[in-house]
Amino acid sequence: MQPEFTNWRTEQRAWVDTCALLDQSHHMHDLFVEGPDALRLFSDTGVNSFANFGPGKAKQFVAVDPEGHLIGDAILFHLEQDSFDLVGHPMVLDWVTFHLERGDYEATAERDPNSHLRKSGPPRLYRYELQGPTAAALMAEVSGAPLPDVRFFTMAEFTIAGRRVRGLRHGMAGQPGYELFGPWADSDAVLEALLSAGENHGLVRVGAKAYSTANLESGWVPAPMPALFSDDPLMKEYREWLPVTSVGSIGGSHSSDDIRDYCLTPFDIGYGKTVKFDHDFVGRAALEKLAEAPPRTKVTLVWNAEDVTTAIGSLYRPGPGAKFIDLPKARYATHHEDAVLVDGRQVGISLDCGYLANERVMVSLATLANEYAVPGTEVTVLWGERPVSAKPAVEEHEQVEIRATVAPVPFVDFAREAYRSR
Template sequence: MTSESLATAIARVGNPVDLLRNTAARAHTFPVAPEFTNWRSEQRAWAESCALLDQSHHMVDLFLQGPDALRLLSDLGVNTFNNFGVNKAKQFVAVNPDGQLIGDAILFHLEEELFDLVGHPMVLDWVLFHLDRGDYKVTAERDENSAVRTDGPPKFYRYELQGPTAAAVLEQATQQPLPETKFFTMADFTIAGNTVRGLRHGMAGQPGFELFGPWEEGEAVLAALLAAGKDHGLVRAGAKAYSTANLESGWVPAPIPAIFGDDPLLKEYREWLPASAIGAIGGSVDSDDIADYYLTPYDIGYDRTVKFDHDFIGRAALEELAKNPPRTKVTLVWNNDDVTAALGSLLGDGPGAKYFDLPKIRYALHQEDRVLVDGERIGISLDCGYIANERAMVSLATIAKEHAEPGTEVTVVWGEHPRSAKPQVEDHKQWEIRATVAPVPFVQFARTNYRSK
């Protein structure tokens, strides 16, 4: 990593938007096999049988241990920590002093004073910064993802089993009835003679477990799962299919961290944070004000995550915002004819539309495309791609509430800001694509059954 701080990089470039729009950092990729069969069949497996996804390599683990670990997390997280005992997990969400989103990650309570925060680096960096500057009796161990790790394999293997037959696969692998396990609660299993921890979870809104344990036991556990899966239609899913799972369940994976304001805390953080920790902005949003790219927890569906039962950074701002959040999360279903025309523009004389790299068409870490009604911007289209199970191109978006009724017609402006110097941006023209507002999660099972089972 470069020794240049984010503050120094911004001073050199002059504007955080210009820094992020022109950085060479690509969209986040999963350092596992792109496909085991083909990504269409692999997507279909989690809807019709069972998909096995290898999560061992693409996220960062931050292990926090000590008597003040829970206090550190509570000081930063908007979540409640009441009754957050061992073998529980939650989607940890942190905001800046103005209530704007820093990021989110999955927090596992592994032992009485041991926690594992797993996700993109944005929120993990924020936690480490506060640990460094605060008075907390906590030790931290950071296990980078396999794309950047230089000292051996991950600490844990992680396998996601999801789909209608996931329970049957797990019962056959363990030779035991599946225990009743609440959503985001962990249970212990024995597979191939090894103790395996399983989080009741599902990345695509389908039933399943995230299974993990010491790395050296991972091959034996994987072999047992694959053997059990032969009787239940198990399909290994590669990076291409896995990258689209969030489009079905409705999770926005990489909001821009709101760390560029004038608050003294944020200035100190930018001095501490390496510039290389920040990803690229892509898309048609063209404001020079970085605040126009920020999100709040209410913009992307974390309303029920915010609990005002403790003090945390950003609480006062969120208490005010909670009275009337202006935007809400939706799915946008892109118009088939307009998508077909954009794809067809790649043939013949150019320039055509920005290339669609199926199935995930996000080409920067922070995808930010304008959403219009009658030519006026009413929101931002975020993560986007193709769902083979629905035969639809969709995006997750945050838009003004008055336009969020399902069936409302909007327009997504697809294509890069003309001043971009990112190497992944070719000569093209922006393309207006009609879209229809739909619920989020988009898939019916995830909306009605997923969290209740």
């Protein structure tokens, strides 16, 4: 993915003012599952309800281990009868494939890795996302027809440049939009049509840098630590099945001798409403008990501007200074977890972090003990590692405390008050 087409500040602004075009064709993995037992496979491994999940719909699929800790999440597209596409990071795709191979399911799976890992050839599907205030008008022009009235996370069909295009009603940064996809052979024709029509609607192409921050506005945690390490016999079997490359790096100031302390539950990161006990699934008993009184709540942390400025300014003084804060995304590990403190005591974990040019703030998504999750509460993010790890992205540095204020999720007012409520 191209890092920038113009600059990431302008590109972030596009999904607020006009329309942003984000190319999602290359960074995610697809798992195509087909067969009469495909839906049962997802029901057995996902916390979601599948009672009314028919073709033409999609959902945020969430999976947990037997103890109720997150394996991961992905977007599940119900394409046709008995035909599905699970799109996301490898963690949850691995989990579903493992259960398919060891279980009694009349179904098959075909995996299309992302473009970094694919051994040869292009992706099976292109995937373009349009989002922003002018996205609907652009779609109407490029398709030459009035837009169908579809609900959030429901698919519709369009004709663009003479090609059949499927579109998911979606919007990652809280703005209205569509995720368009189809056969890779149609990718250039569809892209050219979008760019041509977009000239009338302020279309801006968004590169990888700006795209990586969209989740901070909408509140999605992109890479929670997968719960792989427990004494449960199922998890031992799963670890033996997994390739060692399935485990990503851990970074940040959160530190524990118990790897389970890095794991999260669906309730920790805002998936409580997704959990439905209308079916049996792996981890149900643990989540039923946890649902009685979830101990933590997902929030946005707005980092103190003076403290961030001081940390970045330490680059220009004799060192070592603070851990380098990259922009716009400051996360430097696959699974980034910083300790959140109140009066020196840890009360939660700060997760994905970065800079939002539209709001001119540094923020992070976090999960905090309920009593500290009230908007306006003052907390401290411990930035930097002790001891300094051997990861290539980590230089010699000093830990620093950065004050932060608790804010709602989603952070952007439009996303919180208008878009999500509809």
